[in-house]
Amino acid sequence: MSSPCAQHQHVHRLIQQPLTELTEKLRRGARKVTAPRQAILDVLRKHASPLTNKEIHAALGKEDCDLATIYRNMHTLELLGLVRRYDFGDGAARFELSAEEGSSHHHHLVCTRCRLIVEVDECFPEEFQSAIASRHGFTQVQHRLEFTGWCPKCQSR
Amino acid sequence: MSSPCAQHQHVHRLIQQPLTELTEKLRRGARKVTAPRQAILDVLRKHASPLTNKEIHAALGKEDCDLATIYRNMHTLELLGLVRRYDFGDGAARFELSAEEGSSHHHHLVCTRCRLIVEVDECFPEEFQSAIASRHGFTQVQHRLEFTGWCPKCQSR
DNA sequence: TTGTTATCTGCAAATCAATTGCAATTGTAA
DNA sequence: TTACAATTGCAATTGATTTGCAGATAACAA
Known part of the structure; x- marks a missing residue:
């Protein structure tokens, strides 16, 4: 559960981007900290309500990425517990940061x-x-x- | 909203099919009592768990009807309160008879x-x-x- | 730095549930 | 029996989501 070699990893992270629980979880799951993933999470941090994939895609500014990439990433982020999926019955899944990531249950x-x-x-x-x-x-x-x-x-x- | 000529309608119903709450509601909503609708409700009566449209379609025997007809009817039946819609998150809506129609809430x-x-x-x-x-x-x-x-x-x- | 490699991404095509247009059919009320 | 609105089958369409694949790229070790 905890980092196998905290010191070495810490140095590495400081060079690339700030150490956050997000990147921590991604790495623990053997996932890469990519630009699309950071951008998606940034968008979710700035919104109070759950967003659809299309809304997330529209909200990405210069950090634009393919819609398919967002779909794939929402699965990954959900699996790692970073986001929570909702279905309000209008045919499109919505996502928001999970409880551990800012918002409460x-x-x-x-x-x-x-x-x-x-x-x-x-x-x-x-x-x-x-x-x-x-x-x-x-x-x-x-x-x-x-x-x-x-x-x-x-x-x- | 209520039947304009209860006596006449009653006779009519006895000839065509048994008077049930189902047909009652259909008629109150100015809907026809058609073979597909009766068949769909029959299927739901025989199943304990909520069914998808595809499952209902597969369960219809000789009373087979088009899948699009089932989709259309599930909306109608839901609107009239005869069936209840569920979404368990696997992408397909499921239906079962509503509380007043056999099963409890x-x-x-x-x-x-x-x-x-x-x-x-x-x-x-x-x-x-x-x-x-x-x-x-x-x-x-x-x-x-x-x-x-x-x-x-x-x-x- | 550099090389290796598994993970990711963009793009396009494919799925899958659900909806819709239309002409023909059918249930209802008069 | 008649008239008409509701309903159906069929085919085409929509919209969300997924997938195959070849070319990037992050992670890690040398």
Whole structure:
């Protein structure tokens, strides 16, 4: 789990880019710290709501990269636990930095008319989840909780 | 909204097919009771887990209809509240009869390795949901709660 | 620095779920 | 039985996501 040769790696990193938890995780997973990956994570850091791959692509400025590269990287970043994937039911996956990377664990309230997304802190009780998991013999259980409705502006429609 | 001429309609229905809540709702929504719709609902009645459109299509026997017809009908049936749509994150929507149509309100625990689906009765507390809705000024708020993990058989993988 | 190598990237083509246009068919109400 | 809107089959299309492949590039050791 920890770096095998911290001193040597540290020197190396200082030369190339600032040491962050991000690069730490990438390297631990034998992944390269590439320009597209840093650019994608930068975009996510600057946005409060989860973004689609297309939105991420549009938000990349001079650090532009191929859309396919973004798709591939979102899988990688999700696998390494750097981003969290959401599906709000409109056909496009959305991503935001995972809890360990800035934002805290939370869920979303989505307006089904205008797609406004609001963060919600309420969460499904952990003890209930454990009970469900053990009752069915499941491990590695996580949950996904999403709220949908009409936001104030869309109610008169 | 209510039947304009209940007596006449009743006779009519008895001749064509048994009066059910299904046909009742279809007619209330000015929808026709067609063979594909009855066949789709029959398939859903016979299955415990939510099915994809493709699975429904495959399960239709002699009552086969075009896949596009199924897609169109799932929208209609969802709109009328006859079926409930789920998204377990593997790219294909799934459907099951809604609470009023046999099954009770519940959520799912899905194995991310073999796609085993188990029903879960635990639910997000109603009072919390109301609080969230009013705090953000939303109305028509519903929630989607899904659990994912590894089922007993897939844990050794 | 330099070389080696596995990982990445861009580009184009391919998938796959879901949607849509249109002409023919069918359920409903009168 | 008639009239008409709703529905269907079929083919073509859309839009998100994936994949094959050849040419870069980051990581690491010499």
